[in-house]
Amino acid sequence: MSPEFIAEVSSNHNRDLKRSLAFIDLAAQIGCSAVKFQLFKIEELFAPEVLGKKRELRERKQWELPVEFLPDLSRRAHQMEIGFGCTPFYLKAVEELLPYVDFYKIASYELLWSDLLVEVARTGKRVILSTGMATMEEIGGSLAVLRANGAKDVTLLHCVSSYPAPVEDCNLSAIESMRKSFGCPIGWSDHSVSEGVLYRSVHSYGASVIEFHLDIDDQGFEHKSGHNWAPQQIKRVIDTVRIGMSADGTGVKSFAQSELADREWRADPSDGLRPMKKIRAEIGDNVPDVD
Numbered sequence: 001m002s003p004e005f006i007a008e009v010s011s012n013h014n015r016d017l018k019r020s021l022a023f024i025d026l027a028a029q030i031g032c033s034a035v036k037f038q039l040f041k042i043e044e045l046f047a048p049e050v051l052g053k054k055r056e057l058r059e060r061k062q063w064e065l066p067v068e069f070l071p072d073l074s075r076r077a078h079q080m081e082i083g084f085g086c087t088p089f090y091l092k093a094v095e096e097l098l099p100y101v102d103f104y105k106i107a108s109y110e111l112l113w114s115d116l117l118v119e120v121a122r123t124g125k126r127v128i129l130s131t132g133m134a135t136m137e138e139i140g141g142s143l144a145v146l147r148a149n150g151a152k153d154v155t156l157l158h159c160v161s162s163y164p165a166p167v168e169d170c171n172l173s174a175i176e177s178m179r180k181s182f183g184c185p186i187g188w189s190d191h192s193v194s195e196g197v198l199y200r201s202v203h204s205y206g207a208s209v210i211e212f213h214l215d216i217d218d219q220g221f222e223h224k225s226g227h228n229w230a231p232q233q234i235k236r237v238i239d240t241v242r243i244g245m246s247a248d249g250t251g252v253k254s255f256a257q258s259e260l261a262d263r264e265w266r267a268d269p270s271d272g273l274r275p276m277k278k279i280r281a282e283i284g285d286n287v288p289d290v291d
Helices: 017-029 055-063 067-079 091-097 114-121 136-148 174-182 195-203 231-245 257-265
Strands: 004-010 034-039 083-088 103-106 126-130 154-159 186-190 209-214
Touching: 004 017, 004 231, 017 034, 017 067, 017 209, 034 067, 034 091, 067 083, 067 091, 083 091, 083 114, 091 114, 103 114, 114 136, 126 136, 126 209, 136 154, 136 174, 154 174, 154 209, 174 186, 186 195, 195 209, 195 231, 209 231
Parallel strands: 004 034, 004 209, 034 083, 083 103, 103 126, 126 154, 154 186, 186 209
Antiparallel strands: none
């Protein structure tokens, strides 16, 4: 079964509604299952004493997604027949998102914040939890909080919270370890921007979800970090994965319909010559080449 591909817009919307809608349209066009945004307020994301010292963090005020965009974003995603999700970074955001999202995403940095986990779990909606920087014990604790508060549809994403993530740090085999330990779907949240990593995560480790950061034109606020995929680059991956998955078949070894015409051109077991004796007399002058 082909994995879900989720386009993470993050703050590359640049606080522009038209641009935000273009992300949704593009995500649908390149074959994504869903698109995801982030809802945060700088004053509720960083401690005041840190904001006071770090100008670059204060300047991220311009990265905030306006809450008033939510109805339009949700409507467009559903018109394009893809899912709409968002990451809440403050408690009230869970309520603000509730009428609009198909799923909530919990970011790796908020994995230990039980109050947020509880609020999200109580909505009853699907939860996707990123696990960058976390230990197995921490992941298990967060998953227990979600389940204890009503979350029944939980997907975990293996993740490396480096921007970009070095390929040698991706540790994709952790996907299988997490699947065995936690008994829920496991995907990969990508920051490597490596086609090889994505193919490996799907074909070798069965990642059920691939989340990736998308920028439509290299003008997004997060472009300089180097962890965003270009549209045609990720489209190639999505198309290739789905083509590959279509080759899986039934698992029953038999002849394919495309081989049917060649079956009579096998060597006859009586003399080892092609084709089968029963059709040799029927062959005319126009015989196709055979291997």
